Amino acid sequence: xxxxxxxxxxxxxxxxxxxxxxxxxxxxxxxxxxxxxxxxxxxxxxxxxxxxxxxxxxxxxxxxxxxxxxxxxxxxxxxxxxxxxxxxxxxxxxxxxxxxxxxxxxx
Amino acid sequence: xxxxxxxxxxxxxxxxxxxxxxxxxxxxxxxxxxxxxxxxxxxxxxxxxxxxxxxxxxxxxxxxxxxxxxxxxxxxxxxxxxxxxxxxxxxxxxxxxxxxxxxxxxxxxxxxxxxxxxx
Numbered sequence: 001x002x003x004x005x006x007x008x009x010x011x012x013x014x015x016x017x018x019x020x021x022x023x024x025x026x027x028x029x030x031x032x033x034x035x036x037x038x039x040x041x042x043x044x045x046x047x048x049x050x051x052x053x054x055x056x057x058x059x060x061x062x063x064x065x066x067x068x069x070x071x072x073x074x075x076x077x078x079x080x081x082x083x084x085x086x087x088x089x090x091x092x093x094x095x096x097x098x099x100x101x102x103x104x105x106x107x
Numbered sequence: 108x109x110x111x112x113x114x115x116x117x118x119x120x121x122x123x124x125x126x127x128x129x130x131x132x133x134x135x136x137x138x139x140x141x142x143x144x145x146x147x148x149x150x151x152x153x154x155x156x157x158x159x160x161x162x163x164x165x166x167x168x169x170x171x172x173x174x175x176x177x178x179x180x181x182x183x184x185x186x187x188x189x190x191x192x193x194x195x196x197x198x199x200x201x202x203x204x205x206x207x208x209x210x211x212x213x214x215x216x217x218x219x220x221x222x223x224x225x226x
Contacts, residue, residue: 034213043218043219046212095156096167
């Protein structure tokens with residue numbers, strides 16, 4: 001199975017900061033990667049699919065980039081509602097695999 | 108309106124088999140653009156993808172849990188069923204089902220159901 005390595009595992013940031021989270025695949029996955037946001041006690045929500053496509057209704061401060069093995073989720077200006085845990089998910093090939101998550105906390 | 112809802116026992120004993128049902132509405136399990144995955148999350152830990160079923164009944168499983176998982180669907184009932192055999196306390200988790208849209212993303216998720224494994 002493809003392994004997804006996310007970094008950092010956690011970060012502290014202030015409102016207004018630019019935040020970058022990375023995900024690395026153990027083998028090439030083209031652009032078959034999504035980013036999901038999860039808040040405590042809630043189901044995850046898709047933010048980005050096919051590495052850089054913004055899901056409908058998601059604020060434009062979220063963006064994704066990358067291809068092959070290296071991917072990035074960027075939040076251009078962190079807002080209070082963005083404090084959450086973020087996961088990448090590869091869907092290039094089954095079995096699907098998640099990264100281990102990045103918890104974004106308030107500084 | 109698309110919804111998914113998980114149901115099943117909240118408590119199972121070690122070595123027992125867990126059976127979870129995901130009842131969907133707002134779309135058909137026979138739609139070629141739709142599939143359903145099961146994902147779980149132990150308390151305070153990361154998401155773990157478990158299994159998937161496609162509209163054509165093709166199935167896929169987590170490599171590490173493949174021997175213990177079975178996924179199936181009943182299109183007429185709009186239900187997807189996941190069984191996990193030989194449950195252990197480490198299988199304590201919130202179990203989610205989610206729709207996999209057009210092989211692009213998991214767009215709708217159930218609320219999740221917490222399953223505790225304890226004697």
